[in-house]
Amino acid sequence: MNDSKSPRSYVANYLKGVPRSGIRDFFEIVSTRKDVISLGIGEPDFVTPWHIRESSVYALDHGATSYTANLGLIELRRSIAKYVRTGYGADYNPVNEIMITVGVSEALDLAIRALVSPGDEVLYHEPCYVSYGPVITFAHGVPVAVETRREDGFRLTRAALEAKVSSKTKVLMLNFPTNPTGAVLNQQDVEEIAAFAIAHDLVVITDEIYAELTYEAERVSIAAVPGMKERTIFLNGFSKAWAMTGFRVGFSCAPQELTEAMMKIHQYTMLCAPILAQKAAIEALENGDADVRKMRDSYRRRRNLILDGFAQAGLPCQKPEGAFYAFPYIGDTGLSSKAFALNFLEAENVACVPGSAFGACGEGFIRCAYATAEDDIREAMVRLKRFTGSL
Amino acid sequence: MDELLQILKRDARTPLKDIAIMLAQPEAAVQARVADYEATGIIRGYQALLNEELVNPEHVRAAIEVRMTPERGGGYDRIATRIARFPEVESVFLMSGGYDLLVYVKGENLRTVASFVNERLATIDGVLSTATHFTLKTYKDQGVLMKEEQTDERLQVSP
Numbered sequence: 001m002n003d004s005k006s007p008r009s010y011v012a013n014y015l016k017g018v019p020r021s022g023i024r025d026f027f028e029i030v031s032t033r034k035d036v037i038s039l040g041i042g043e044p045d046f047v048t049p050w051h052i053r054e055s056s057v058y059a060l061d062h063g064a065t066s067y068t069a070n071l072g073l074i075e076l077r078r079s080i081a082k083y084v085r086t087g088y089g090a091d092y093n094p095v096n097e098i099m100i101t102v103g104v105s106e107a108l109d110l111a112i113r114a115l116v117s118p119g120d121e122v123l124y125h126e127p128c129y130v131s132y133g134p135v136i137t138f139a140h141g142v143p144v145a146v147e148t149r150r151e152d153g154f155r156l157t158r159a160a161l162e163a164k165v166s167s168k169t170k171v172l173m174l175n176f177p178t179n180p181t182g183a184v185l186n187q188q189d190v191e192e193i194a195a196f197a198i199a200h201d202l203v204v205i206t207d208e209i210y211a212e213l214t215y216e217a218e219r220v221s222i223a224a225v226p227g228m229k230e231r232t233i234f235l236n237g238f239s240k241a242w243a244m245t246g247f248r249v250g251f252s253c254a255p256q257e258l259t260e261a262m263m264k265i266h267q268y269t270m271l272c273a274p275i276l277a278q279k280a281a282i283e284a285l286e287n288g289d290a291d292v293r294k295m296r297d298s299y300r301r302r303r304n305l306i307l308d309g310f311a312q313a314g315l316p317c318q319k320p321e322g323a324f325y326a327f328p329y330i331g332d333t334g335l336s337s338k339a340f341a342l343n344f345l346e347a348e349n350v351a352c353v354p355g356s357a358f359g360a361c362g363e364g365f366i367r368c369a370y371a372t373a374e375d376d377i378r379e380a381m382v383r384l385k386r387f388t389g390s391l
Numbered sequence: 392m393d394e395l396l397q398i399l400k401r402d403a404r405t406p407l408k409d410i411a412i413m414l415a416q417p418e419a420a421v422q423a424r425v426a427d428y429e430a431t432g433i434i435r436g437y438q439a440l441l442n443e444e445l446v447n448p449e450h451v452r453a454a455i456e457v458r459m460t461p462e463r464g465g466g467y468d469r470i471a472t473r474i475a476r477f478p479e480v481e482s483v484f485l486m487s488g489g490y491d492l493l494v495y496v497k498g499e500n501l502r503t504v505a506s507f508v509n510e511r512l513a514t515i516d517g518v519l520s521t522a523t524h525f526t527l528k529t530y531k532d533q534g535v536l537m538k539e540e541q542t543d544e545r546l547q548v549s550p
Contacts, residue, residue, distance in 0.1 A: 023550045027548040027549070030548050031547055031548075036547060040548035040549070041548065041549055042549045042550050043545055043549060190436060263403045274423075296395060297397075299416065301398070301413035304412050304413045304414070305409060308412045351547060351548055357550075374402075374405070378409065
């Protein structure tokens, strides 16, 4: 008698429907090749500024190896309160409205789990960061994608939201500037979205991890719109603007009751963010402004360089106003985004990510990260022009 | 610092065309600004930054503290300029503290630097004394680390 079961049968049902990230598939193909110029990397190409790293080393030297309070070091929370007040115009009490998390990813997971009951619908905009849909599913919520379109500059409109909202909708997730489109919202946009959230009694989770990397546009946050604080969870972190991806440190700002709800999960699952990362984050906020400015200027210059490359190669591209991604349209080539990325890799050894990895409406686009050395961008664009010319 | 200068300081070989694209300015305007910086002496020149230890393992560099007698009217300027004219001299700074000039000298080997100090520098009228410190190893020069700190450990594709 053979009654052995496949290990797969032990996996929880809700997980089986979640596909592997398209990025992971593509990574496996790229990693078999040598000397690839990669425009596929979703993190800064800068090493964390030395004074920030050094503050972690100093803390380690002095024996900072313990847990911290569940909410995180109060000194860091105070710095964050000041930073969010001056940088985003939103006021939070560091004692009970701010929590330090292991990257924004943890904060996002906590926020969703704290808010969503099984069957609740969560609106999020696509194309988007790969984890948004799955994180909602993991919390037994129902992900409802709202398309953003090139014609609208990939901004989120109230009309698009109204078309997808229902009586079951509980949460709206925002991520501007957006990975992968580089789109930002203006003041009018956030006010309209705020009015929509209030009209439908939704909680807004706003992931503003790329906000420091906003170029010409004015930086606006929905958290600062009057009447929004009580229904907003503001998420941010240090990975992108301070080039601290490996430190894994982010934070959430939310009304006390919501912070408390998130903290319940955090204290039983993560306990606290690593103390050395928190020490580094204090240094980043207190003395890192010039570094951020320098890196932002560098990304902006490279954005201009890569946009010129797309124009030379005949690919239309919305000008990214934030983050470090460009999202050119490749639909006119007749190739799917996956075929374009694979063929380009095959022919020219340049990696970019198929737009379809970021949601169905990303089809027809590729994501190119310009957090890449100038020389590599130049060379990649020469190859891109040759590639599109050959199609 | 002006962004144009930042770009050139980081890599003076960046093509003007690319600088123009990056700064979203016409190429002719960028060219004119570079010419202006050159004319006003803000840009003093362009040179390759060498790791001299690799070019010539015998190469030496010394920091020399020079004590001297200032002159009426000109202070230290005349003698400092005279010292600065020697091709062996890389840099000359007037310092506060226990000595007056800090002079960086480079040479093919220890002997050439020693003879420069003995025969040229110490014999100048007004120079009271010198103290020579030879460098043993260069870790960072002109803001550039001589050894790459680390390789790029990022995944080739990530979300």
